[in-house]
Amino acid sequence: MKNLRLVMVGLICLSLPSLLGLNGCSKSSGTQIRISSWGSPEENQILSNLIDKYNQSHPGITVVLERTAFEDYVQHLLTQIAGGEGPDVIFVEANNFVNFYLRGALEPLNPYIQADHFDLSVYYPQAIDRYTVDGQTYVVPRDIAPIGLIFYNKKAFDEAGIPYPTDDWTYEDFVADGKKLMKKDDKGNVTRWGFVDDWPNFDAWVYDFGGSFADDVKHPTKWTFATDPNTLKGIQFRADMMNKYKMMLPPSGLAAMGGMGTGDMFTNGTVAMFLSGLWKTPTFRMAKDLQWDVVMMPKGSDGIRGFSSGGSGYGILKSSAHKKEAWDLVKYISGEEGAKMLAETGLAQPAIMSVSNSPVFLDGQDPKNKKVVLEAIKYMKYNPMCKNWLEVHDSIINPELDKVWSGSETAEEAMAHLQPLLEKNPPQTQ
Amino acid sequence: MTSAERKEAISAFIFLSPFLVWMVFLMGGPILAAFFLSFCKWDILTPIQFVGFDNYKEMFFQDPRFWKSLFNTAYFTFLSVPIGMVLSIAVALLMNQKVKGIGIYRTLFYLPSVVGAGVAVAVLWKWIFNADSGLLNYMISLLTGVPIADCPKWLASEAWSKPALVIMSLWGVGGGMIIYLAGLQGIPFTLYEAAEIDGANRWQQFWTVTLPGLSPVIFFQLIISIVGSFQIFTQVDVMTDGLGGPADSTLVMVLYIYQKAFKYYQMGYASALSWVLFIAILLATWLQFKYSKWVYYEGELRK
Numbered sequence: 001m002k003n004l005r006l007v008m009v010g011l012i013c014l015s016l017p018s019l020l021g022l023n024g025c026s027k028s029s030g031t032q033i034r035i036s037s038w039g040s041p042e043e044n045q046i047l048s049n050l051i052d053k054y055n056q057s058h059p060g061i062t063v064v065l066e067r068t069a070f071e072d073y074v075q076h077l078l079t080q081i082a083g084g085e086g087p088d089v090i091f092v093e094a095n096n097f098v099n100f101y102l103r104g105a106l107e108p109l110n111p112y113i114q115a116d117h118f119d120l121s122v123y124y125p126q127a128i129d130r131y132t133v134d135g136q137t138y139v140v141p142r143d144i145a146p147i148g149l150i151f152y153n154k155k156a157f158d159e160a161g162i163p164y165p166t167d168d169w170t171y172e173d174f175v176a177d178g179k180k181l182m183k184k185d186d187k188g189n190v191t192r193w194g195f196v197d198d199w200p201n202f203d204a205w206v207y208d209f210g211g212s213f214a215d216d217v218k219h220p221t222k223w224t225f226a227t228d229p230n231t232l233k234g235i236q237f238r239a240d241m242m243n244k245y246k247m248m249l250p251p252s253g254l255a256a257m258g259g260m261g262t263g264d265m266f267t268n269g270t271v272a273m274f275l276s277g278l279w280k281t282p283t284f285r286m287a288k289d290l291q292w293d294v295v296m297m298p299k300g301s302d303g304i305r306g307f308s309s310g311g312s313g314y315g316i317l318k319s320s321a322h323k324k325e326a327w328d329l330v331k332y333i334s335g336e337e338g339a340k341m342l343a344e345t346g347l348a349q350p351a352i353m354s355v356s357n358s359p360v361f362l363d364g365q366d367p368k369n370k371k372v373v374l375e376a377i378k379y380m381k382y383n384p385m386c387k388n389w390l391e392v393h394d395s396i397i398n399p400e401l402d403k404v405w406s407g408s409e410t411a412e413e414a415m416a417h418l419q420p421l422l423e424k425n426p427p428q429t430q
Numbered sequence: 431m432t433s434a435e436r437k438e439a440i441s442a443f444i445f446l447s448p449f450l451v452w453m454v455f456l457m458g459g460p461i462l463a464a465f466f467l468s469f470c471k472w473d474i475l476t477p478i479q480f481v482g483f484d485n486y487k488e489m490f491f492q493d494p495r496f497w498k499s500l501f502n503t504a505y506f507t508f509l510s511v512p513i514g515m516v517l518s519i520a521v522a523l524l525m526n527q528k529v530k531g532i533g534i535y536r537t538l539f540y541l542p543s544v545v546g547a548g549v550a551v552a553v554l555w556k557w558i559f560n561a562d563s564g565l566l567n568y569m570i571s572l573l574t575g576v577p578i579a580d581c582p583k584w585l586a587s588e589a590w591s592k593p594a595l596v597i598m599s600l601w602g603v604g605g606g607m608i609i610y611l612a613g614l615q616g617i618p619f620t621l622y623e624a625a626e627i628d629g630a631n632r633w634q635q636f637w638t639v640t641l642p643g644l645s646p647v648i649f650f651q652l653i654i655s656i657v658g659s660f661q662i663f664t665q666v667d668v669m670t671d672g673l674g675g676p677a678d679s680t681l682v683m684v685l686y687i688y689q690k691a692f693k694y695y696q697m698g699y700a701s702a703l704s705w706v707l708f709i710a711i712l713l714a715t716w717l718q719f720k721y722s723k724w725v726y727y728e729g730e731l732r733k
Contacts, residue, residue, distance in 0.1 A: 078475055081474075081475060082474050103475040104475070188579075189562070251676065252561035253560070387695075390694060391693075394689075394693070395495065395678075395689065395694075399676070399681075402677040403676075406586070406587070406676065
């Protein structure tokens with residue numbers, strides 16, 4: 001018995017290093033670079049392939065990829081950094097970037113860029129601009145994502161007897177089509193909705209109508225959401241689609257089947273038009289019998305349009321002990337090779353312009369009209385950079401707008417209620 | 431202390447020891463840290479900044495969402511606990527009958543509690559409550575003839591979202607049932623015989639024998655359910671995508687704490703909220719103990 005116990009203790013001791021994830025260190029005596037990421041297995045495969053290649057061609061350096069679920073990503077990283085256990089390189093999303101930048105966690109990259117004559121001009125200027133504040137760049141972009149695409153079901157358009165939409169359509173065209181695409185059974189229950197967004201994305205309509213959230217994206221000093229007449233128009237338009245034109249799936253219809261997302265409703269034909277970004281491509285390509293394409297969100301008769309935006313890139317943490325090596329890794333993974341691999345999956349639009357303009361990205365597969373994203377870049381609008389953006393957006397603006405969507409308030413009334421609340425909670429940039 | 435009393439105290443502590451070890455070594459630190467943090471401002475990365483009573487002042491005097499979350503939590507508790515208790519007792523009484531195959535019935539009623547109140551169940555209820563195609567509105571429409579379009583919008587409606595949560599909480603009635611059932615079977619049969627000889631009918635027996643006999647169990651359940659409903663979180667989080675909507679109508683205390691801490695990174699404020707929740711639960715429990723004269727302990731009389 002005693003011997004058995006000794007054996008057990010020995011076994012546990014032997015397995016401890018691997019339990020604690022230390023086997024990476026013990027293998028090589030060189031430098032270890034840790035990189036944090038989120039994403040689907042397919043998306044991660046790109047990064048881990050790149051890292052494998054990098055490891056092979058860089059003896060003495062071991063890059064370790066650490067994955068976290070997107071929902072926990074920021075919290076997980078902030079906790080790691082606070083505990084002095086932060087990784088060296090982080091993959092970061094265009095809105096989450098602000099969380100790290102404003103807390104001073106990101107290493108300014110200008111010195112590295114200048115020393116290496118690293119050419120930033122191959123990237124979309126709109127992407128570089130998001131990660132550059134006061135002339136200092138903090139992130140090298142991987143992809144760029146204008147959230148201004150209307151995915152449409154071709155069969156639904158054929159059935160309704162209307163021509164497919166074109167990129168120069170207006171809000172009026174959009175509503176007219178949406179109404180015609182509605183389908184009901186003989187009991188009056190809706191079997192197909194004209195339109196729904198991927199998530200309750202009122203930002204998209206605020207920007208599309210030329211509205212705004214704050215006075216300045218980089219250095220916001222006050223909220224303009226409740227005072228900007230264009231914001232009001234965008235919000236009222238989204239509410240009208242539900243309550244007046246009755247062409248958009250209202251909140252009460254969400255999760256129609258056991259937690260089913262609105263994307264699934266587009267796939268199975270319950271919704272004819274769907275607002276999202278290009279990352280939906282692989283999912284919709286896999287859907288059998290779905291014939292689909294994309295167009296830009298409609299514009300105003302005055303030509304106004306604007307798209308809310310996502311995207312992501314790689315940054316280096318200030319706390320890293322191996323910044324030089326980290327920078328070398330960032331250069332490699334944000335380079336052309338990775339961009340091409342990303343383009344091939346159809347998942348995203350690479351931030352490197354030459355790759356996005358090449359047949360690797362414009363591969364002739366669905367969506368046939370993919371080239372619109374090249375133009376959509378022009379209309380991208382980013383969310384204001386402040387610490388309390390998410391709280392103001394989700395916990396002050398959003399609950400009030402719930403009343404607009406349900407029709408119990410007009411957009412104008414909601415704005416009147418919101419203004420004093422927004423004044424009390426100005427953008428926090430410190 | 432007599433030796434019997436000492437013996438009793440020692441065994442009590444032995445039984446309590448796993449909890450005490452857990453409390454002192456695992457929970458004590460975080461609880462104290464949260465108390466300290468509640469007087470600070472901290473966003474995880476920038477250094478901790480001492481702000482005195484600012485968090486508490488803001489909470490009580492400037493934060494309408496705090497009051498809203500407190501109201502929502504109280505609303506949920508005051509509705510779900512009594513309804514849940516009455517239903518559990520009623521089901522337990524039914525399940526206490528000597529009928530063939532009663533075991534199967536008991537199992538059926540207990541099954542939902544085995545599944546628990548986790549994420550999967552919340553997703554299921556989200557579907558049941560769906561205003562257009564959910565099971566609940568379908569049943570209502572079928573039974574009353576009201577068109578589905580005129581049925582309550584449940585989770586999408588400010589007025590019906592909290593009642594929806596209460597209805598969902600009744601899913602756990604089976605858990606209470608098991609405990610009441612055990613309590614019912616602990617009431618000595620001789621008491622019913624004596625009551626019958628005295629000429630008491632079934633109703634009188636229920637009021638004078640069953641309920642007093644069950645009162646320690648009721649008291650236990652009352653405390654546990656109130657503490658539990660003050661802490662409702664997972665279901666609301668899943669069913670409202672973490673927002674507590676529509677229009678903050680399902681923003682309960684723990685969800686608000688979670689938002690402040692892990693979405694907006696205001697750890698100090700979230701700690702202050704946690705302490706207020708803790709005090710509220712403590713107060714509720716203390717009040718129940720203070721007014722617990724109605725509880726009848728058979729053992730005490732024998733002494």
